[in-house]
Amino acid sequence: MIRLLSVAVFFVTWWIASLFVGSAKLPPPPDVLQAIIAQARTGALFLNLGATLARVAVSFVLAMAFGTAIGYWMGRQRVADRLGDPWLIVLLNLPALVIIVLAYIWAGLTETAAIAAIAINKLPTAVVTLREGTRALDPSLDEMARIFNFPRGKAFRHVVLPQLAPYIAAASRSGLALIWKIVLVAEFLGRPNGVGFEIGVAFQLFDIPLLLAYSLSFAAIIFVIETALVQPFEARLSRWRPRAA
Amino acid sequence: MRLEVHIARKVFANAAGERHDVLRDIAFTLAAGEVGVIVGPSGCGKTTLLRILTGLDHDYQGSIDRPADGRIGMVFQEPRLLPWRSVEDNIRLAAPKVDAARLSALLAVLELSAHRSHFPGELSLGLARRVALARALAVEPDFLILDEPFASLDQALAARLRDQIATLLEGRVVTTLLVTHNLDDAVRLGDRLFLLSKRPATLVHALALRPPRSARTDADVTAIKNELARLKQADG
Numbered sequence: 001m002i003r004l005l006s007v008a009v010f011f012v013t014w015w016i017a018s019l020f021v022g023s024a025k026l027p028p029p030p031d032v033l034q035a036i037i038a039q040a041r042t043g044a045l046f047l048n049l050g051a052t053l054a055r056v057a058v059s060f061v062l063a064m065a066f067g068t069a070i071g072y073w074m075g076r077q078r079v080a081d082r083l084g085d086p087w088l089i090v091l092l093n094l095p096a097l098v099i100i101v102l103a104y105i106w107a108g109l110t111e112t113a114a115i116a117a118i119a120i121n122k123l124p125t126a127v128v129t130l131r132e133g134t135r136a137l138d139p140s141l142d143e144m145a146r147i148f149n150f151p152r153g154k155a156f157r158h159v160v161l162p163q164l165a166p167y168i169a170a171a172s173r174s175g176l177a178l179i180w181k182i183v184l185v186a187e188f189l190g191r192p193n194g195v196g197f198e199i200g201v202a203f204q205l206f207d208i209p210l211l212l213a214y215s216l217s218f219a220a221i222i223f224v225i226e227t228a229l230v231q232p233f234e235a236r237l238s239r240w241r242p243r244a245a
Numbered sequence: 246m247r248l249e250v251h252i253a254r255k256v257f258a259n260a261a262g263e264r265h266d267v268l269r270d271i272a273f274t275l276a277a278g279e280v281g282v283i284v285g286p287s288g289c290g291k292t293t294l295l296r297i298l299t300g301l302d303h304d305y306q307g308s309i310d311r312p313a314d315g316r317i318g319m320v321f322q323e324p325r326l327l328p329w330r331s332v333e334d335n336i337r338l339a340a341p342k343v344d345a346a347r348l349s350a351l352l353a354v355l356e357l358s359a360h361r362s363h364f365p366g367e368l369s370l371g372l373a374r375r376v377a378l379a380r381a382l383a384v385e386p387d388f389l390i391l392d393e394p395f396a397s398l399d400q401a402l403a404a405r406l407r408d409q410i411a412t413l414l415e416g417r418v419v420t421t422l423l424v425t426h427n428l429d430d431a432v433r434l435g436d437r438l439f440l441l442s443k444r445p446a447t448l449v450h451a452l453a454l455r456p457p458r459s460a461r462t463d464a465d466v467t468a469i470k471n472e473l474a475r476l477k478q479a480d481g
Binding site for chain 2: 140143144146147148149150154158159162165240241
């Protein structure tokens with residue numbers, strides 16, 4: 001209920017602001033809605049949103065899978081940590097733009113280059129988070145699993161993974177936010193479709209309703225994914241925790 | 246299962262790099278089904294000794310002789326339950342072969358039946374300790390280790406848990422090692438008593454307690470305790 005109110009406040013503020021600034025610079029909500037409907041009619045809206053979502057999904061899965069594996073490894077093995085740390089520092093601090101441009105130059109303006117660049121941008125933060133998570137694993141539970149002869153897979157699933165779950169959730173949450181932002185840059189620079197591409201077109205044509213139409217549809221999708229997928233998943237993972245009063 | 250322990254020396258290096266002995270010359274034998282009780286001042290190295298016996302620590306001089314295929318059940322000083330699994334899952338994970346009837350019986354004896362589906366975070370320390378005990382017994386261990394299972398429980402609760410353990414140990418052949426600093430627990434539960442000194446811990450006395458546990462009366466318990474007090478005094 002409060003969430004709905006908060007959304008309503010956003011739209012009202014927008015509408016009032018557009019009255020002050022003028023519809024040329026900030027078109028009011030109905031104009032943008034019209035642009036959304038027009039894009040939806042031609043099917044372009046769904047095509048572009050779909051393309052962007054697919055890129056987000058693939059690069060997210062890649063980055064999380066590799067990031068979790070590498071982070072766990074670095075958390076467990078001192079040698080791996082020493083070996084990987086300099087790479088991590090460089091990757092963490094390299095601007096997204098550099099990685100994207102280099103990927104396009106080296107691999108061409110291809111889908112592979114775009115997805116790889118996005119995944120590489122996300123990878124180091126996932127590694128760092130999971131490395132911290134692995135370092136924080138409780139050795140006393142490890143000992144318990146050893147004494148009671150847990151097979152490896154079972155120990156990982158029931159002892160290690162639940163301890164890493166909050167870290168994986170945190171990495172997913174921040175990772176998703178990062179990828180949403182970077183995927184548009186990658187599309188803007190070198191893809192023939194997707195929300196980022198359309199925003200680039202709108203920018204060149206100075207078509208602000210179109211720009212807002214895509215931005216808002218995109219934001220709406222993120223919002224739905226957050227509330228319908230990410231938050232219930234987190235709630236399920238932490239159901240064993242005693243609830244705060 | 247028979248347990249033979251010969252530890253010549255166990256050395257720890259502290260953060261400053263100084264090496265000092267934790268255990269020295271500890272040798273004893275427990276026959277199958279016997280309950281051995283290790284009594285020693287806190288911080289003397291009892292937990293280190295247990296880590297060596299269970300195979301968690303291999304860095305020592307000496308030898309431990311126990312059947313390699315023997316199942317170990319252990320109750321740690323802290324319950325060490327998986328907070329994200331229910332009471333029943335915690336037990337079943339450690340003892341996948343436990344059947345429903347045995348599990349129910351075990352939970353009933355330990356008065357845990359009502360807590361089957363609770364998570365450890367919802368339990369008091371006393372309850373969590375009992376779950377840890379149920380887990381250790383559910384694996385049908387050949388070798389049971391209890392590391393101060395009554396620590397930080399109030400006396401009434403500790404006494405009840407002690408009686409429950411005594412009941413559960415009766416009628417099965419489990420070589421048991423109990424670590425405690427409470428002489429009362431030691432005398433009521435043990436067949437053999439091993440008294441350890443302060444750090445570095447050495448074996449000061451090894452006693453076989455008479456009469457056997459099940460026939461021991463309160464008078465016997467008092468007599469044994471007096472005997473122990475006399476030994477302690479003689480040691481200075």
